[in-house]
Every structure is written in structure tokens, then in C-alpha cells.
Amino acid sequence: MIVGANGTGKSSIVCAICLGLAGKPSFIGRVDKVCSYVKRGCAKGSVEIELFRASGNVTITREIDVLKNQSSWLIDKRSATQKAVEEQIAALNIQVGNPCQFLPQDKVGEFAKLSRVELLEATEKSIGPPEMHKFHCELKNFREKEKLLQIACKEKSDYLEKLKQSNERHKQDVERYYECKRHLDLIEMLEAKRPWVEYENVRQQYEEIKQNRDQLKEELKKLKETQGPLTHKIQEYEKQRRQLDNQVKMKIEEAKQAFRMKRDDEDNRLQKISNTRKMIDDLRNEIESIGSCENLQPQIDSLNRDLKQVHEEKSAIDVEINERLKEVENLKKDQETITTRIRCLDNLLKQREEKLRIRYRDTHDAVMWLRKNKNRFKKTVFEPIVLMIHVKDYKNAKYIENHIPSNDLRSFVFESQEDMEYFLKEMRDHLKLRVNAVCIPSITYANRVPTRALNDLKKYGLFSYLRELFDAPQFVMSYLCYQHHVHDVPVGTEKTRAIIEQVIHETKLKQLYTAHEKYVVKTSVYSNDTISSNTHLKTAQFLTFTVNVQERRQLEEQDKEIKERFQTLDTELTTFYEKIKHLEHRDNEFRNQKKDLQDRKTKKNHRNKKLTTYNLEAEEKKTNAKIKEINVQKAMLVSELLSLIKDCTTLNVQKVDLVLELATEGYEKNKLEREYKATTLNLRQLEQQFNDFGETKRRLLEKCKELMKKARHICNLGPDQSIPQEYQTVSMRIHNDRNAFQDLPNTVEEIDSLLAEEKTRASCFTGLNASVVEDYKERAQEIQQLTEELEQKTNELDNYRQTISKVKERWLNPLKHLVEQINEKFGSFFSSMQCAGEVDLHTENEEDYDKYGIRIRVKFRSSTTLHELTSSHQSGGERSVSTMLYLMALQELNRCPFRVVDEINQGMDPVNERRVFEMVVKTACKETTSQYFLVTPKLLQNLTYSEKMTVLFVYNGPYMLEPKKYNLKAFLRRRRRIGVSRMDQ
CATH class of the missing domain: 3.40.50.300 (P-loop containing nucleotide triphosphate hydrolases)
Incomplete structure (x- = not known):
């Protein structure tokens, strides 16, 4: 002891x-x-x-x-x-x-x-056998794995049942799909046989037409042999006639060509004379319309004076524009300087914000929320005081942070009580943030005068009041003066510390600061004795990152003024550019007028020169002489044409006699030619049709071979394996003979009838999709796989339960015996004190081994019942x-x-x-x-x-x-x- x-x-x-x-x-x-x-x-x-x-x-x-x-x-x-x-x-x-x-x-x-569970673990470790706590931990681990296996088995069982139900629902659709497939296979067989039937019918027609064609060809050959001599004579006369016709046509064409050329030359000359006369008239009219050139010069001189005035006005405006542009450049440089300084101040403020985020995360999150939602408040809301204060000298930051409590430094300042209540409700109820907020006093305290003048205190080493050591917005300063009297708490030096007793006695100050300490002076309400206490100043944490808020505010005002000046200059430049545009428009008008006058003057002079170059009488004499020559040549050509016409008439008479002789023979020839042509045309059509059916036959044969290969693959038949009888009615394909279609109709009409019937039956099976069958097969495979996995998991779960049962027996029985012994001793001790006490092993579920615990229940008074020890x-x-x-x-x-x-x-x-x-x-x-x-x-x-x-x-x-x-x-x-x-x- x-x-x-x-x-x-x-x-x-x-x-x-x-x-x-x-x-x-x-x-x-x-x-x-x-x-x-x-x-x-x-x-x-x-x-x-x-x-x-x-x-x-x-x-x-x-x-x-x-x-x-x-x-x-x-x-x-x-x-x-x-x-x-x-x-x-x-x-x-x-x-x-x-x-x-x-x-x-x-x-x-x-x-x-200690909770029941913790007390049980401590008891097991303390008095239980070494393996007892080990068994307990194993049981907890086994129980967790058992739960996971139970969940896995239940999930797999539910999913398996869901798959089985889904396959059961789609089983009828799959059966209908296969029935529809049988109809479609029969349709495919009918469509494959129909071209063969058509091919056979056309082939027979082809053979008949071919025989008729050969017979007609032989008859035509005989007619050509009897018609040969007469045809030769006709051809000779026809040749002579064609030669004479060609000569006559050539002479006529030459005469016509010469006549056309002469006539065209005459027309051209007459047209040229007409055009020349018209041109002369036009030039005379134009010269008269232009008027006198002497009258244009005064107008040109006036336009020159107007152009000079416009140029002078443009030069003056250009000077104004250059001055404005220089001012814009200077303003841009000033703006860059201000932006750089603001960014520098913002970096310092961000350092303070980062420290606030690390130390007081809720306050920082509230600041971020406030910056995004300032429009929700009716009046001004200030961010936490620690972000709004600028200490003029970072060495004095420790006084501010030691004087203003941390909770107030982190407080948001509100001008309106209603805004503050709304803010706190949003923070605490909705965002679950713990923040502070204060409301400014109804009257301003920012300019309150201290109770003692600073000059009276300087002899004690007190050099300033707290308010003068920092800057803050007026509302924030008003709150600090009202709540913490920063306007009435002086700050001193080591000199103040050396004579602190004198300072306290003579100045009657309630609070003051020395270089490293804070002094609080109170007067006892019982004895009126002065009691002073001092505390060592803590190092500043936040305000050492000094941000001149006033300077930043001034910079923002300057930036705003520069932007306003930018707008003014932009407006002035726009006005100047509009004036320039107007002057350029006037300049273009004056130049166009001047150019028009100068063009009129030049044009008149050019027309006068051109008019003197034309001689109409000489041109007219030349044209008349040419006309006489053309008329003489025309008369000679007419005489020659008449002689050729007489020769042509004689030959035409001879031609008519020969034509009459040829007419009789030609009739028979034409008749045979028509018959021969008709037969040949029909033969060609049949040959083309025959060739088309031959190509169709080839394609169908290839397709049948492919379908046969596919059918063998689906039915698991080898290339050389014979086709079983049960497949021959549906899946049989052509292979080297046409007996594959022996069970199908042999006429086109019967095939079309059966085809229409099968298509109608197949169309009744709507809403079917091959993907349904694929999904059905995949689900069936997945059901088999899941059944195996479920069986494996179930076996594993049974093994775990057997293991748990063995470990539980080795753990729980000794534990119950141990708890009974503890209860016996514990109850005996309490009985000796005329009290009652019990210790038991408590659990709500025997399988939750992590919730087993020892429960201690005691009763110290006979009038009460046993209560758990808490x-x-x-x-x-x-x-x-x-x-x-x-x-x-x-x-x-x-x-x-x-x-x-x-x-x-x-x-x-x-x-x-x-x-x-x-x-x-x-x-x-x-x-x-x-x-x-x-x-x-x-x-x-x-x-x-x-x-x-x-x-x-x-x-x-x-x-x-x-x-x-x-x-x-x-x-x-x-x-x-x-x-x-x-x-x-």
C-alpha cells in the first residue's frame, strides 16, 4: 500500500x-x-x-x-x-x-x-486463457466472412431465380421463333426452285424459236441467189445517177456560195455606211450636249478649294485622335501597375486565408460561401475580422491578436441583425458549419476619443493606442471600439515595463500593453485595492501577413476611374472616327465630281478629232463599183446552171425506167426481208432471255451450294456425310442434280400459291427477333454457371458454419464458466456490503460475436432494482x-x-x-x-x-x-x- x-x-x-x-x-x-x-x-x-x-x-x-x-x-x-x-x-x-x-x-x-464489448475484451486478456481472446477474434472474423458469404449466396440465388424466370417468360417466344424459321426455310426453298421451273419453260420456247429461225434463214438465202443479176444492174444505174447528181449539186452549191459571199459583202458595206452615218450623228449630238469647255474650269477650281478644306479638317482630327491614343497607352500602363499591386496584396491576403483554412476550416468554407452569395443579403456583410484588418507594422500584430479573442477574430460582421440570423441559419442548419457572427452597434464608435490624451501618456513610454496600429473598415472598427475598446487601450515599450507600478498607480488605466506583456488592472469591490495581473504575449499567427486594405481600396478606386476614363476616351474616339468617315465621304464626292468634269472636257475634245476623220463620199463610190462586179459574176453562174439542169433531166428519165423494172423484184425482196428481220429480232430476244436465265441458273446454283454448306454446318454434318431423311424436306440443298426439290410443286402457279401461303403464315409471327434466342441461350449458360457457383458458395458457407460452431464451443463454454465465476465472486463481495451485484454475459444475437459483452448490474439501496453500471x-x-x-x-x-x-x-x-x-x-x-x-x-x-x-x-x-x-x-x-x-x- x-x-x-x-x-x-x-x-x-x-x-x-x-x-x-x-x-x-x-x-x-x-x-x-x-x-x-x-x-x-x-x-x-x-x-x-x-x-x-x-x-x-x-x-x-x-x-x-x-x-x-x-x-x-x-x-x-x-x-x-x-x-x-x-x-x-x-x-x-x-x-x-x-x-x-x-x-x-x-x-x-x-x-x-468501458462498453460491454471493451470490458469483455479486457477481462479475456486479463484472466482468460491465452487462446480465449484469440478464439473470440477468430469468431468475429469468421462471422464477418460468413455474412459476406450469406450476402453473396443470396445475391446469386436472387439473380439465378431472376434469370430462370426471364427464360421461362421467353421460352414461348423462342419456340415461336423456331416455328417461324421453319416457314421461312420453306419459303427460301420455294423461291430457289421457282427460277428452275421458269428456266425449263423458257428453254423449251428457245429450242422451238431456234428451229424456226434456221428455216427462215435458209429460205432467205435462196431468194438472194435469184435476185442477184437484177440487183447488179440496178446498182450500176444507181452509181451513174449518183455521179451526175453529185456534179449538179456541186455546181449549184458553188454558185450559191459565190452569190452568198457577194451578197454578204454588199450587206456589210451598206451596214457600215449606215453605222458610220449614225456614229457621226451621235458624235454631233454628244458634242452639243457637253457644251462649252470654258464653263467647266471654274467648277473644277471650286472643287479643289473644297478638297483642300476637307484635308485640313482631317489633319486636325488626326491630331486629336493621336493625343487620345497616347492617353490610352498611358492609362494601360497605369492600369497594369495597379493590377500588379492589387495581385501582390491579394497574394498576401491569400496567405492569411490559407492559414485560416488550415486552422479553422469551417470559417474558411463560410467565407467561400459568402463570396458567392452576397446578393442574398440586404445590407453590408464583412468577412471575418482577421481578413479585414491591416496592421500597419507587422511587429505590432501580436498586440491585436492578444487583445481581440480568437472567436471575435473569426467572426463575420453584419450591419443588419436580420442578415446575421439568416446567415447563421444557413451555416449551422444547412451547411453544418460552426462559425461566429456579430452585429455592429446602432451608433458608430469608430471615432470615439480615448479617455486620456496620448501626449499625457508618452512620458510613461506609451506610444500609441491599439486603434492607431491597424486599419479596418469603419463598421468593423466601430464594433472593435464598442466591444474591445481598442481606442482606449495604450501600447508601451520596455520603458513602460520598467516603471509599470508607477504607470498603474498614476494613470488608472484598466488595460495596457508593454513590449512583451499585457496588464489588466481591476479594483476590488470589497477593499478598493488595486489588483493587477499580467500575461506574456503570444506570437501572432495571422496578422503578420500584412495586407493594406486601405491601399487596396484606393487602388480599386483608381482602377475604376481608369476604366471610366477608358469608356470616355472610347466614346470620343468613336466620335472622331465618325467625323473622319464623314470627311472621307465628302472627299470622295468632291473627287468624283472633279473627275466627272475633267472626263467631260477630255471626251469632247476626243469626239471633235474623231469626227474630222470620216469621208462618206469616197466610201460610197467604192461600194458601188464592187456591186457591179458581183452582178456580172452572178449572170455567168446562172447560164452554167441551166446547162447542167438539162443533162440531169435526161438521166432521170433513164432512172425511172430502171426503177419500174426493179419494183416488182423489190417487193418480193422486201417481203422476205421483213419476215427475216422479224424472225431475227424474235430470235435475239429469246437468245437474250435464254442467256439471262442461264446467268440466273448459275447464281442460284452457287447460292444453293452455299446454303447446303451452311445447312451441313448447322446440322453438324461433314462434307462427305449423307443427309439424314429428317432434313430432306426443309434443309435439303441442290448438289449436282435437281432431285432435291422433289417434294415441292413443279409448276410456277403451284409454287406461287404455296409461297403466298407460307409467307402469310410467316407474317403472323410478329415481334420476333434472333437476339431473343441468343439472349435465351446466354441466360441458359449463365444459369448453369451460376448454379455451379452457388453450390460452391453454399458449400463454403456450410464449411464456415461448421468451423464457427467448433470455435464457438471452444470459446463460449469456457467464457460462460469464467463469467459465472466472476459473478459468484462479485455477488459475494456485494452481499458482504449489504448490496447486490451481478455480472453476466450479454448479447442480443448469439451469432454477432463482435457484440458480446460483460454487463455489470449493481444495487446499493434495497428500495431500488439492479441497474447497469454506467x-x-x-x-x-x-x-x-x-x-x-x-x-x-x-x-x-x-x-x-x-x-x-x-x-x-x-x-x-x-x-x-x-x-x-x-x-x-x-x-x-x-x-x-x-x-x-x-x-x-x-x-x-x-x-x-x-x-x-x-x-x-x-x-x-x-x-x-x-x-x-x-x-x-x-x-x-x-x-x-x-x-x-x-x-x-
Whole structure:
């Protein structure tokens, strides 16, 4: 038993046991770093623990380096790794992380907060066999895999049933598809046979026509032989006639050609004379219409003066345009400079925003939302104050951040209370963001005057008020002056710190800052004494990134003015360009008028020159002479033509006689030729038809061969395998003979009738698709595959269930027996205190092994019923008693080397504390129980002790003798003297 006053260091022994046995700082429940347990001011610390072992004691040493926060280990004075130490500890069944074995002071309250599941795991690790917790973990893993297999089996079973139902629904469609296919195959066979029947009919007709053609050809040959001499004579006369006709035609054509040429020349000359006269008249009329050239020159001179005036106006406007363009260039340079500066300021602001995002993510998200939704608010809304403040000198940022609380720095500032309520509702209810918001005062405080003039305070080293150290929008500044009195809190230097007592006494300031500290002065309401407190200033986190908000606002105003000036210049330039356009239009008009006058002058001079070049009388004489020559040549040609006409008449008479002789023979010849031509034409048509049917026959034969190959493939027949009888009515194809169609009709009419009937039957099968059959086959294959997979998964699930059943039996039966033992001990302890307590194994579903837990139910008053031990139902003392008795129940069942309980009696009433202490002594001092460390800051009087107890008193304080000055021998001598004196008495 370790006894000592609060703060003497009792728990340091507990910490040393935990850390010395490779425990983590988190097991103790205080600080997280190992170096924090070393005495302040020391660079190193060490813990040495000697553990009893039947085969020989083990000494474990842990040395802690404060600077590196690292540890080095020794086992029996030999260097070792932490893993080796942990193995040694585990071999001795020491679990400093298990609250059922090791319960530090800071974990006492947490023990009562353990859930049923956590308490079961801690109990299994503490007093259960080593394999018990292992079996429990295996059961949880097996149960998770069993759930996954159950889900997989159910999903596959449902999907399999769905596929079977789908195939059952489509089975009738598949049967109808195959029936339709049989009709279509018969239609295909009929369409294949019909051309063969047509081909045979045409072939017979072809043979008949061919015989008739040959007979007519022979008769025609005989007629040509008898008609030959007469035809030869006719041909000679015809030849002579053609020669004379050609000569006459040639002479006539030559005469006509010469006459046409002369007539055309005459017409051309007459037309030329007419055109020349007309041209002369036109030139005279045009010269008269142009008028006098002398009258045009004054108009040209006037236009020259107008053009000169237009050019002068254009030059003046060009000067104005150039001036405006230069101004535009200068404004662009100014705008670029302003944009660069704004971007620089925005980068600094973004650094502050990034730090806000890292530290306060909700506030940053709210800022982003506000920037997108400012139009929802009726009045001005400011972003968090930390983004709106610009510290003039970053060295003064620490004063602002230490003076204004963090919550206010992160607050959004609203001009309207209604806007603020809407904002908070959106943030907290809809977006689930935790943000702060404030509303500005109804009257402005931004320009409030401080209570004392700064000149009066400068002699104390106070150089400024907080308000003058930073810039902010007026509304934000008004709120800060109203809420935090930044206008009335001065800032000083080291000089102020040196005379701080004088400053507080003389200035009566309530708050002030020195170089590194903040002072708050209050007056006691009881004694009127002045009480001052000072705190060291924290380093600034946000406002060191200084952003001159005022400068940025001015730059934005300048940028706005430049843009407005751009618009003004653009309007002026547009006006100037319109004027230029108007002047260019006038210039073009004047130039066109001038050109027109000059063209009229030039044109008149040209027409006068051209008019003098024409001589009409000479041209007329030349034309008359040419006409006389042409008339003489015409008369000579007419005489020659009459002579040729007489010769032609004589020959025509002879021709008529011969034609009459030929007429009789020609009639017979023509008759035979007509018959021969008709027969030849008919023969050609039949030959073409015959050839067409031959080509059709070839194509059909090729198609039949392909269909035969396809049919053999579908029926799984080889190339040389004979076709079974059952396929010959539907799937038979032509192969080297026509007997394949023997079961089908042999006339076109019968084929057409059967074909129409089959097409009608096939058309009744609507809504069918080959994809239905393919889907049906795929689903059937998938059903088979899923059935196999489901069977495999079901077998695997059955195997898992058998495994779970075996492991469950090996885990649950010992666990129930263990819990019954704990319950017996726990109930016995409570009965001895005239209370009631139970411990049972609780679960809602026997198969959910991860939800098994130990439930502790207690009753401290006879008027109540048993209630589960929780941190909310029982008092602190009752929880401490229940925890202690549960640990004692474990004590008698566990074979762990030792237990540690630190200040478990905190909050117990004296009666329960005495009872618990007596039970602890009675239980811990048995021969069969393990070592027990009980740490307590207090002792009741007249407690029961045992000879097997060792009591350690821990003393500490400013007047204690230092350990290095202890004289153990003197202590022992004094102890012996006290013992001897008691024996004498």
C-alpha cells in the first residue's frame, strides 16, 4: 500500500511501473510524450524494475532522453530492443495496457465508461486463457466472412431465380421463333426452285424459236441467189445517177456560195455606211450636249478649294485622335501597375486565408460561401475580422491578436441583425458549419476619443493606442471600439515595463500593453485595492501577413476611374472616327465630281478629232463599183446552171425506167426481208432471255451450294456425310442434280400459291427477333454457371458454419464458466456490503460475436432494482466501489504477476471505503493471490491490516531532506532503538 498526500509523487511510482514495463504513455492517460515524465530541468531520466522469476529474476532498465524523446533499454544490464523487452513482459503475462490489471488514477473514471464489448475484451486478456481472446477474434472474423458469404449466396440465388424466370417468360417466344424459321426455310426453298421451273419453260420456247429461225434463214438465202443479176444492174444505174447528181449539186452549191459571199459583202458595206452615218450623228449630238469647255474650269477650281478644306479638317482630327491614343497607352500602363499591386496584396491576403483554412476550416468554407452569395443579403456583410484588418507594422500584430479573442477574430460582421440570423441559419442548419457572427452597434464608435490624451501618456513610454496600429473598415472598427475598446487601450515599450507600478498607480488605466506583456488592472469591490495581473504575449499567427486594405481600396478606386476614363476616351474616339468617315465621304464626292468634269472636257475634245476623220463620199463610190462586179459574176453562174439542169433531166428519165423494172423484184425482196428481220429480232430476244436465265441458273446454283454448306454446318454434318431423311424436306440443298426439290410443286402457279401461303403464315409471327434466342441461350449458360457457383458458395458457407460452431464451443463454454465465476465472486463481495451485484454475459444475437459483452448490474439501496453500471446512473463513489470489487473478483481468478490500482477510493463514503479496504486486504493477502499495489492519498482510522502488507509512505515538500543526504544506517539504528524500547515496556 502506497500512502501519501496529494502532489507528493505517489502516481509517479505508477507511471514508473507502466513506462518501465514498455507501456505506452497513453496507458497512463496523461501526456503523450515519454520525455514529459522526466523531472523538469533534467536532460535524462531512468526507471529500473526487477521482476521475480523462478528461473532467475529479470532486471529491466529504461533510460529516457528528453531532447530526442527517445528511450534505450537494458535487460540485466545488457543493451536490448524495445521488442525484446515487450516479449519478456508478455511471457510473464504482464498487461499494463489492460485496465483489469493496471488501473492508473486518470483511467479510473474511464474504466466505468468501458462498453460491454471493451470490458469483455479486457477481462479475456486479463484472466482468460491465452487462446480465449484469440478464439473470440477468430469468431468475429469468421462471422464477418460468413455474412459476406450469406450476402453473396443470396445475391446469386436472387439473380439465378431472376434469370430462370426471364427464360421461362421467353421460352414461348423462342419456340415461336423456331416455328417461324421453319416457314421461312420453306419459303427460301420455294423461291430457289421457282427460277428452275421458269428456266425449263423458257428453254423449251428457245429450242422451238431456234428451229424456226434456221428455216427462215435458209429460205432467205435462196431468194438472194435469184435476185442477184437484177440487183447488179440496178446498182450500176444507181452509181451513174449518183455521179451526175453529185456534179449538179456541186455546181449549184458553188454558185450559191459565190452569190452568198457577194451578197454578204454588199450587206456589210451598206451596214457600215449606215453605222458610220449614225456614229457621226451621235458624235454631233454628244458634242452639243457637253457644251462649252470654258464653263467647266471654274467648277473644277471650286472643287479643289473644297478638297483642300476637307484635308485640313482631317489633319486636325488626326491630331486629336493621336493625343487620345497616347492617353490610352498611358492609362494601360497605369492600369497594369495597379493590377500588379492589387495581385501582390491579394497574394498576401491569400496567405492569411490559407492559414485560416488550415486552422479553422469551417470559417474558411463560410467565407467561400459568402463570396458567392452576397446578393442574398440586404445590407453590408464583412468577412471575418482577421481578413479585414491591416496592421500597419507587422511587429505590432501580436498586440491585436492578444487583445481581440480568437472567436471575435473569426467572426463575420453584419450591419443588419436580420442578415446575421439568416446567415447563421444557413451555416449551422444547412451547411453544418460552426462559425461566429456579430452585429455592429446602432451608433458608430469608430471615432470615439480615448479617455486620456496620448501626449499625457508618452512620458510613461506609451506610444500609441491599439486603434492607431491597424486599419479596418469603419463598421468593423466601430464594433472593435464598442466591444474591445481598442481606442482606449495604450501600447508601451520596455520603458513602460520598467516603471509599470508607477504607470498603474498614476494613470488608472484598466488595460495596457508593454513590449512583451499585457496588464489588466481591476479594483476590488470589497477593499478598493488595486489588483493587477499580467500575461506574456503570444506570437501572432495571422496578422503578420500584412495586407493594406486601405491601399487596396484606393487602388480599386483608381482602377475604376481608369476604366471610366477608358469608356470616355472610347466614346470620343468613336466620335472622331465618325467625323473622319464623314470627311472621307465628302472627299470622295468632291473627287468624283472633279473627275466627272475633267472626263467631260477630255471626251469632247476626243469626239471633235474623231469626227474630222470620216469621208462618206469616197466610201460610197467604192461600194458601188464592187456591186457591179458581183452582178456580172452572178449572170455567168446562172447560164452554167441551166446547162447542167438539162443533162440531169435526161438521166432521170433513164432512172425511172430502171426503177419500174426493179419494183416488182423489190417487193418480193422486201417481203422476205421483213419476215427475216422479224424472225431475227424474235430470235435475239429469246437468245437474250435464254442467256439471262442461264446467268440466273448459275447464281442460284452457287447460292444453293452455299446454303447446303451452311445447312451441313448447322446440322453438324461433314462434307462427305449423307443427309439424314429428317432434313430432306426443309434443309435439303441442290448438289449436282435437281432431285432435291422433289417434294415441292413443279409448276410456277403451284409454287406461287404455296409461297403466298407460307409467307402469310410467316407474317403472323410478329415481334420476333434472333437476339431473343441468343439472349435465351446466354441466360441458359449463365444459369448453369451460376448454379455451379452457388453450390460452391453454399458449400463454403456450410464449411464456415461448421468451423464457427467448433470455435464457438471452444470459446463460449469456457467464457460462460469464467463469467459465472466472476459473478459468484462479485455477488459475494456485494452481499458482504449489504448490496447486490451481478455480472453476466450479454448479447442480443448469439451469432454477432463482435457484440458480446460483460454487463455489470449493481444495487446499493434495497428500495431500488439492479441497474447497469454506467457513468450517468451511479455516483462517482458507487462506480469506484463497483470497479474495485470487479477487480477483486478478477484477482482471485487471475494468475497475473501483480495488479496496480491508483486512488480507487476517491469519492467513496467512509463506510464503503472501509468495507472495500478490508476486502482488498483479505483478498490480496491470500496465499494464492498475486502481488497488489494499492495507491491512496488518505487513510481511515482503525483499518484492518495484515502481516503480508507492506506500507510505503511518500513524503515530499520544500523542507524534506534530499535523497542524497539520507543515512540509511542511522535510520536502521533508530528503528532498532525504538523496537527495543517497546519490548522493555
